Amino acid sequence: MKTRIADGEARDRLIIWIRRRMEEFGITIDALAASIEHDRRHPPLYRDARGNEWNGQGSMPGWLQAAKHAGVDPDFFRIEAKPIAQGGGAQEASGAPRQMDLFG
Template identity: 75%
Template sequence: MIGKIADGEARDRLIIWIRRRMAEFGITFEALAASIQHELDHPPLYRDAKGNDWNGLGEMPDWLRAAKNAGVDPAFFRIAPKQEPEKGRRGKRYVQADLFE
């Protein structure tokens, strides 16, 4: 049950906590939905080993600028586009086992 909250009461408390934080910071559901849609429309193009990412919009982030100034080609951090499986391809498909399920 990774990523799921089994206890209904814990889930309810979490929802209350999230709604309070949203009210505290003035975040509306519309703004939240717009932010999620923006992330879906502009996925990250660059990512480092620490999980920092950048979608290529706006100013280059400090972590990527520092790497570039140190002589590392920004293309090193480029995320490869996901390959669509070839239609009609036969054979075994190997998948990494999830050790945490």
């Protein structure tokens, strides 16, 4: 039978792991804080079922390009709230189906 790690011990181990990865990749606290602030100012607009996200800035990522080339409308992956037509469900006012935000 496996022994559960106490919450405090698991947290301490996680902090050590994060600090080591930051050191390994040369990530500073300032760079981490700047990245978090950037993410807050530019939340994701698109998300797939695997958790890949895109905030609409820069080039369209490969996962979304592949879906588009396969005939899927990129708006299917849009997670931004839009008005819902009467009757509700996973369809926009335009009648196009879209992915529900399962991660928000």
